[in-house]
Amino acid sequence: MQSFRYRPQPRIGEICRLALLALVLCLLAVPAVAQPDDEAFADLVRQLNADSFPAKSAAAAAVAESGHPRAEPVLRALSESRLFFRIRGGDVVIARETEDGYALTDPVTGEPAGEATRYEIRRVVINNAIRGEIQDLLAVAGLNSPEPATREAAVDRLLSNLSREATNLIRAAIEDEPVATIRETMAVALALSRLEAEDPAVRLEAVGALEGALQDRVRNRLRDVAEQDPDPAVQRRAAEVLTSIENERAWWGLAEQVFFGLSMGSVLMLAAFGLAITFGVMGVINMAHGELIMIGAYTTYVVQQLMPNHIDASILVAIPAAFLVAGAFGVAIERGVIRFLYGRPLETLLATFGLSLVLQQLVRTVFSPLNRQVNTPSWMSGSLELNPVFTLTLNRLYVIAFALAVFFVLIAVFKRTTLGLRVRAVSQNRAMARAVGVSSARVDALTFGLGAGVAGLAGVALSQLTNVGPNLGQGYIIDSFLVVVFGGVGNLWGTLVGGLTLGVLNKFLEPQTGAVLAKVLVLMFIILFIQKRPQGLFPQRGRAAAEG
Amino acid sequence: MTEQRLRAHSPRRALVAGALALAGLTAGPAMAQDDPIRVGILHSLSGTMAISETTLKETVEMLIEQQNAEGGLLGRELEPVVVDPASDWPRFAEQARQLLSEDEVDVIFGAWTSVSRKSVLPVVEELNGLLFYPVQYEGEESSENVFYLGAAPNQQAIPAVDYLMNQVGVERWALLGTDYVYPRTTNKILEQYLQDSGVAAEDIMINYTPFGHSDWQSIVSEVREFGSQGKKTAVVSTINGDANVPFYTELGNQGVSASDIPVVAFSVGEQELSGMDTEPLVGHLAAWNYFMSVPTEENLDFIQAWHEFQGDTDAVTNDPMEAHYIGFNMWVKAVQRAGTTDVDAVKEAMIGVTVPNLSGGYAAMMPNHHATKPVMIGEIQPDGQFAVVWETPGEVPGDAWSDYLPESADIIADWRRPLACGNYNVATATCSGQDYGD
Numbered sequence: 004m005q006s007f008r009y010r011p012q013p014r015i016g017e018i019c020r021l022a023l024l025a026l027v028l029c030l031l032a033v034p035a036v037a038q039p040d041d042e043a044f045a046d047l048v049r050q051l052n053a054d055s056f057p058a059k060s061a062a063a064a065a066v067a068e069s070g071h072p073r074a075e076p077v078l079r080a081l082s083e084s085r086l087f088f089r090i091r092g093g094d095v096v097i098a099r100e101t102e103d104g105y106a107l108t109d110p111v112t113g114e115p116a117g118e119a120t121r122y123e124i125r126r127v128v129i130n131n132a133i134r135g136e137i138q139d140l141l142a143v144a145g146l147n148s149p150e151p152a153t154r155e156a157a158v159d160r161l162l163s164n165l166s167r168e169a170t171n172l173i174r175a176a177i178e179d180e181p182v183a184t185i186r187e188t189m190a191v192a193l194a195l196s197r198l199e200a201e202d203p204a205v206r207l208e209a210v211g212a213l214e215g216a217l218q219d220r221v222r223n224r225l226r227d228v229a230e231q232d233p234d235p236a237v238q239r240r241a242a243e244v245l246t247s248i249e250n251e252r253a254w255w256g257l258a259e260q261v262f263f264g265l266s267m268g269s270v271l272m273l274a275a276f277g278l279a280i281t282f283g284v285m286g287v288i289n290m291a292h293g294e295l296i297m298i299g300a301y302t303t304y305v306v307q308q309l310m311p312n313h314i315d316a317s318i319l320v321a322i323p324a325a326f327l328v329a330g331a332f333g334v335a336i337e338r339g340v341i342r343f344l345y346g347r348p349l350e351t352l353l354a355t356f357g358l359s360l361v362l363q364q365l366v367r368t369v370f371s372p373l374n375r376q377v378n379t380p381s382w383m384s385g386s387l388e389l390n391p392v393f394t395l396t397l398n399r400l401y402v403i404a405f406a407l408a409v410f411f412v413l414i415a416v417f418k419r420t421t422l423g424l425r426v427r428a429v430s431q432n433r434a435m436a437r438a439v440g441v442s443s444a445r446v447d448a449l450t451f452g453l454g455a456g457v458a459g460l461a462g463v464a465l466s467q468l469t470n471v472g473p474n475l476g477q478g479y480i481i482d483s484f485l486v487v488v489f490g491g492v493g494n495l496w497g498t499l500v501g502g503l504t505l506g507v508l509n510k511f512l513e514p515q516t517g518a519v520l521a522k523v524l525v526l527m528f529i530i531l532f533i534q535k536r537p538q539g540l541f542p543q544r545g546r547a548a549a550e551g
Numbered sequence: 552m553t554e555q556r557l558r559a560h561s562p563r564r565a566l567v568a569g570a571l572a573l574a575g576l577t578a579g580p581a582m583a584q585d586d587p588i589r590v591g592i593l594h595s596l597s598g599t600m601a602i603s604e605t606t607l608k609e610t611v612e613m614l615i616e617q618q619n620a621e622g623g624l625l626g627r628e629l630e631p632v633v634v635d636p637a638s639d640w641p642r643f644a645e646q647a648r649q650l651l652s653e654d655e656v657d658v659i660f661g662a663w664t665s666v667s668r669k670s671v672l673p674v675v676e677e678l679n680g681l682l683f684y685p686v687q688y689e690g691e692e693s694s695e696n697v698f699y700l701g702a703a704p705n706q707q708a709i710p711a712v713d714y715l716m717n718q719v720g721v722e723r724w725a726l727l728g729t730d731y732v733y734p735r736t737t738n739k740i741l742e743q744y745l746q747d748s749g750v751a752a753e754d755i756m757i758n759y760t761p762f763g764h765s766d767w768q769s770i771v772s773e774v775r776e777f778g779s780q781g782k783k784t785a786v787v788s789t790i791n792g793d794a795n796v797p798f799y800t801e802l803g804n805q806g807v808s809a810s811d812i813p814v815v816a817f818s819v820g821e822q823e824l825s826g827m828d829t830e831p832l833v834g835h836l837a838a839w840n841y842f843m844s845v846p847t848e849e850n851l852d853f854i855q856a857w858h859e860f861q862g863d864t865d866a867v868t869n870d871p872m873e874a875h876y877i878g879f880n881m882w883v884k885a886v887q888r889a890g891t892t893d894v895d896a897v898k899e900a901m902i903g904v905t906v907p908n909l910s911g912g913y914a915a916m917m918p919n920h921h922a923t924k925p926v927m928i929g930e931i932q933p934d935g936q937f938a939v940v941w942e943t944p945g946e947v948p949g950d951a952w953s954d955y956l957p958e959s960a961d962i963i964a965d966w967r968r969p970l971a972c973g974n975y976n977v978a979t980a981t982c983s984g985q986d987y988g989d
Binding site (some may be wrong): 019056086114126128130131132135138175219220222223231256259260263364367372373374375376378379384385386393394396397398399468470471472473474477478509510513514517518521522 | 804
């Protein structure tokens with residue numbers, strides 16, 4: 004095959020430019036020369052705070068082209084909204100928020116530049132267009148970063164906007180790239196650039212090289228090639244490769260739906276575990292269950308308020324705290340209200356419904372009707388990218404793991420502990436249990452407290468996914484009842500399987516029918532299912548079931 | 552209970568009343584009215600809308616306090632009458648009836664959702680009351696007894712779409728909304744507007760979710776896929792209230808940044824952002840007629856007064872608060888102009904009233920009972936504030952009946968005599984082109 008020379012004329016120009024750039028960079032390294040350059044750079048930085056967005060955009064480009072060693076940190080600060088200006092004088096500074104104001108850094112030298120209050124400095128405002136331009140500029144610089152994550156982000160960014168300069172840089176860097184996945188993405192970028200070649204053979208080879216690349220940009224580009232390439236062989240090959248890519252993307256799409264379903268299911272499960280205990284084991288219809296979840300979420304908020312500098316650890320403190328606080332509320336509810344109403348399910352329903360309204364208004368009075376902000380620890384933010392079309396969001400992964408952990412701990416409590424034994428005894432035959440010396444009143448209180456505590460745990464998980472506000476519980480009470488009824492009353496395995504099934508079912512219906520109809524269909528499915536199997540998925544066996 | 556307590560005599564009120572009585576004695580019998588002017592406040596203080604409406608109730612209370620400090624109105628003191636319709640729509644109608652017939656208020660400031668306004672509408676029309684409505688809404692309505700101080704679609708949705716189309720170059724549109732009247736009507740108008748502007752049907756995606764929807768994984772993933780086809784894509788969000796927090800969180804988690812797929816929201820303001828971690832939302836947009844970050848003197852005064860009233864220097868202000876500020880001042884001016892709080896006289900005096908807004912311009916009341924407003928596009932900043940990135944050159948008059956819907960294109964509202972009609976069809980020259988009452 005004839006080797007192809009890629010647009011020779013501009014390439015020489017590029018090389019000259021790069022050489023020149025290198026020369027400038029070398030010169031910059033010499034301090035004697037750097038001094039007057041600093042002034043010019045400081046001037047450019049001041050222009051970042053120009054009056055109009057086009058002027059700011061031009062200034063950002065000028066900063067990038069200055070080749071100044073501080074250009075990259077300054078642009079990064081600008082794109083991350085950390086660049087401020089002093090209201091008096093207009094000097095531009097990099098600022099970091101502290102407890103009582105801002106700590107300043109000189110953008111030109113990188114040295115600390117004192118402190119400021121929020122009345123002394125104001126943010127340099129940019130818009131999305133400039134933010135995008137800066138990301139493109141930074142991506143080119145990022146290719147040479149020692150950080151693999153930065154290089155990866157840089158190549159990903161460049162894929163969608165592949166300039167000739169970027170292609171050349173990638174071609175120069177690909178040989179020395181130590182990380183295999185980044186090398187692959189770089190190869191995809193180079194193949195994409197070869198699609199522009201004049202020689203059909205090169206284009207054909209490039210299309211082949213793109214096989215298995217799942218990036219959006221690749222698919223969209225191949226779609227164009229399959230329709231518009233002047234060479235029919237290239238068109239055909241592109242169509243083939245496109246089909247295989249589309250098929251693979253479809254598979255990953257399915258995997259994504261399953262993941263969404265499982266994660267939604269695990270939320271349902273968590274919300275329903277506590278109910279499975281109070282409703283299933285004790286036969287109490289607790290309409291305030293949702294508010295116990297809410298109390299767990301507010302506990303998380305309070306814990307974060309108490310340890311503002313340790314957000315990462317706060318969740319680990321919040322888990323036992325929420326269990327204890329919600330559990331204490333549960334014991335109080337059982338002792339104060341429910342114990343007078345055993346055997347009168349309709350009255351427990353009404354009493355606990357009233358209680359739920361009281362708890363909501365209590366929270367409104369104590370914390371205000373506004374939602375409270377619960378921060379996500381850094382280790383739970385972001386996502387795990389398996390490939391360009393399939394990413395697992397970390398907070399959801401942790402919630403799935405947490406739900407399973409809660410499940411196994413509960414199973415162990417019921418199967419292995421004395422409390423579990425007594426709970427099972429009381430729930431199966433109260434009179435007999437009392438006859439053998441089990442204090443049924445104490446067991447009732449502890450069981451209700453356990454159910455409430457587990458609701459509190461669900462609240463910790465939900466605080467990471469949704470609003471922490473007075474209405475938090477209402478959104479989950481219906482779903483929890485559905486899961487418990489569907490899974491089989493009083494059965495933790497039923498709650499597990501029921502929750503996951505409903506989650507997955509919902510997520511497979513949703514893209515077809517929309518979220519509103521999906522909910523209706525799931526409800527109808529449960530009604531039909533209960534018609535067939537009134538006891539749910541896992542019916543209770545033995546006397547208790549027969550009596551009930 | 553609440554009303555009772557609020558109407559009870561405070562020592563300060565007694566002082567003012569005494570002073571006024573003295574003033575009345577010296578100025579002659581014509582001024583000797585010491586009956587307070589009653590201002591009804593009809594905002595939910597409990598239930599799902601309390602999150603937004605509590606602040607508005609407090610805003611009106613602050614405005615009343617300020618007005619009283621300046622000597623009241625027509626030499627009379629203003630007295631707030633607060634009720635709590637508890638986010639329950641039929642209750643809005645009951646409480647409005649109670650305010651007008653039992654408490655005999657002279658004006659009502661209130662309602663947030665369209666359904667609550669629609670519930671109150673027949674009551675204020677029947678009893679000839681005055682309602683000042685402070686929230687942006689879907690339009691297609693004009694009542695003789697209502698003054699609409701929030702944005703109509705042509706004062707928010709249409710300019711926002713224009714901005715994205717012309718300044719950002721958006722070609723594909725995902726219209727996401729909560730499933731109720733405001734998003735559905737707004738999206739109907741927007742869909743028509745986009746198609747009229749040459750956007751192909753397959754480049755418009757419409758999706759509705761229930762109130763308080765919290766599991767956004769599939770929808771965000773759909774939007775990502777929709778936006779991955781190589782055309783610049785934006786989300787136009789009419790998602791309401793609580794559902795926004797998990798929506799934005801999911802956008803952040805799935806790595807959808809504002810420079811890839813910007814979201815422009817019509818119901819997310821400073822108040823809603825105050826309960827969110829805004830770091831991942833930087834650059835997403837909102838279209839309003841006011842932002843707290845607007846650096847005018849009027850606004851700084853207003854913010855300072857609000858902070859003092861709340862006793863909290865972190866309290867935020869937002870667009871519906873400005874709407875109450877404008878509406879309240881308009882009403883004060885109209886009452887002064889009419890020389891009475893009589894509803895018919897005030898209604899007439901309202902048209903043409905002009906008061907300063909908080910962003911350095913003026914708001915004028917149009918004959919169709921909608922106000923003129925500037926339209927601003929703001930991008931979310933890390934501190935939960937918006938930076939204005941675009942603004943209409945002047946104030947835009949509110950259009951009661953959308954020109955972009957075929958069924959309302961010919962309809963206008965004009966409450967001046969001799970027309971005095973809220974739904975005049977210019978094509979057929981009749982005055983009942985649309986039944987807006989339900």
